[in-house]
Amino acid sequence: MRTMRQLHEELGGTFRDPDENQPEHFGDASTEVQAARESAIVVDRSERGKLLFTGEDRASFLHGMLTNTVEGLEDGDGNHAALTDAKGSTRADMWVYHWGDSLAMETEPGLQSAVSEFLDNYIIADD
Structure with missing residues (x-):
């Protein structure tokens, strides 16, 4: 191959x-x-960071954390968004896509771990 x-x-x-x-x-x-x-072009985006979000509250959680609409995205649709901290400083720039029963996030290369850790701080688990 x-x-x-x-x-x-x-x-x-x-x-x-x-x-x-x-x-x-x-x-x-x-x-x-x-x-x-x-015609058309093909862009290799394999080096970009990727995160997958599952669970019942995935859309409402990300909708509250990002600067663009996540709730209401139709399957296959996506939005460009930013993740900001409490002071409004941009932490990361990303694309979020509705993908079946999950949401997929594409970040700048190497930022997926930092984004994941930042978001983990705001997850409230139900008992």
């Missing part, structure tokens, strides 16, 4: 760093922009 890097290389991807898995570009920038406008 090919890795994502091998696929990117086969498609002409150029990498800034030999250890990177995400290409910097695929050649001429104007050709890339034209392809995006006239």
